[in-house]
Amino acid sequence: MVDFANVKAAPSPDLLTPENSMMLFVDHQPQMFFGTGSGDRTSIINSTVGLAKAAKIFDVPVVLSTVAAESFSGPILPQLKAVFPDHEVIDRTSMNAWEDEALVAAVKATGRKKIILSGLWTEVCLVLPALSALGQGYEVYVVADASGGVSPLAHEHALQRMTAAGAVPVTWVQVLLELQRDWARSETYVAVTDLVKEHGGAYGMGVFYAQSMINPHAAG
Numbered sequence: 001m002v003d004f005a006n007v008k009a010a011p012s013p014d015l016l017t018p019e020n021s022m023m024l025f026v027d028h029q030p031q032m033f034f035g036t037g038s039g040d041r042t043s044i045i046n047s048t049v050g051l052a053k054a055a056k057i058f059d060v061p062v063v064l065s066t067v068a069a070e071s072f073s074g075p076i077l078p079q080l081k082a083v084f085p086d087h088e089v090i091d092r093t094s095m096n097a098w099e100d101e102a103l104v105a106a107v108k109a110t111g112r113k114k115i116i117l118s119g120l121w122t123e124v125c126l127v128l129p130a131l132s133a134l135g136q137g138y139e140v141y142v143v144a145d146a147s148g149g150v151s152p153l154a155h156e157h158a159l160q161r162m163t164a165a166g167a168v169p170v171t172w173v174q175v176l177l178e179l180q181r182d183w184a185r186s187e188t189y190v191a192v193t194d195l196v197k198e199h200g201g202a203y204g205m206g207v208f209y210a211q212s213m214i215n216p217h218a219a220g
Contacts, residue, residue, distance in 0.1 A: 016141065016178045018058040022112040023051065025064050026097050026119030026126065030074035036120055036148035038155035044120075045079060047146040050199035051118060051172040052083040057191045058179045061110035065090045065103050067125070095124055098132035107133075114139045116175060117167075118146035123158035130162045140167040143175060173200060 028048055033041050055062050062084060066076050069091045075081075076089050092100040107115065115138050119125050126147055130140045142162055149155030159169050170178075173196070180192045193211070197204040 011181070015181070016114060016116065016175060017181075018060055018179055020112055021114040021116055021141075021179075022061040022063065022107065022110040023055045023116045023118075024097070024107060024129070025052070025062065025076075025080060026117070026129065027065065027067050027073065028077040028080050028118075028120060029066055029069065032073055032120035032125075033077075033148075035150050038122065038149040038152045039145075041148070044146060044148045045077065046199055046201075047143070047172045048077065048118060049079045049083065050195060051116075051143055051146045051175060052080050053195050053199070054172065054176040054179060054192075055116075056083055057188055057195065060116075060179070061112060062087060063090065063103065063106045063110070064088070065092060065097050065100070067092050067095065067097075096128035096132060097125065098129040113137075114141060116141045116143060116170075118143040118172075120148050121154070121158075122147045122149040123154040127158050127161055130167050131165055134166050141170050141175070142167050143172055144169050145171045173203065 025048070033044075036044065052062070054060075064076060064080070064084065064087050066089055067073055069075055069089070081089070090100065090103045090106060092103065094100050097103050115133055117126060117130055117140055126142060130142060133140055140162070142159065144159060147155070149158055163169055176192060176195065180188060183189060193207055197208050200207070
């Protein structure tokens, strides 16, 4: 039932903001990409890098993690590392990132309760930390297009399992625009539209067209 006396123009506390969220990138590594079959791997890479650049634009804290980087899976995605060249990459032995003390300490240190989570594979390296973090009171937002599983079914069922447990499925552009939320936010406007033009596919082409043909300040 709507209490009309309390209805006002204000954002929901459920929305992601630069002040209440952090990003956790898990196992974007060559060996994991080799086994990814749920979607186009080039698109997953594009979405992952777009998401990372969104974090940088809004100064959202980021934790990078790999599993068995030197013995099996290889180094972190170079395009991802290039966005955060000075960030430590936490390498683990555990498939469940939330069982690694250094990683959990890094997430805790951000002081944020909303985790924007992406990685490979959805059915293992995302499900396990997502359920673990949810069980400890965190809110988890799973970036579906910056993640991938070994098959479409594995990816979809993993998303369903996390959603049933309380996680929220999102896409990288959804995260970007939720962080921006108002085209009058001039301090990030240019960076956001430039990012959309670089990684936003047809949407980015539309922004480029609008700014070229209609108005240099056209948004999206």
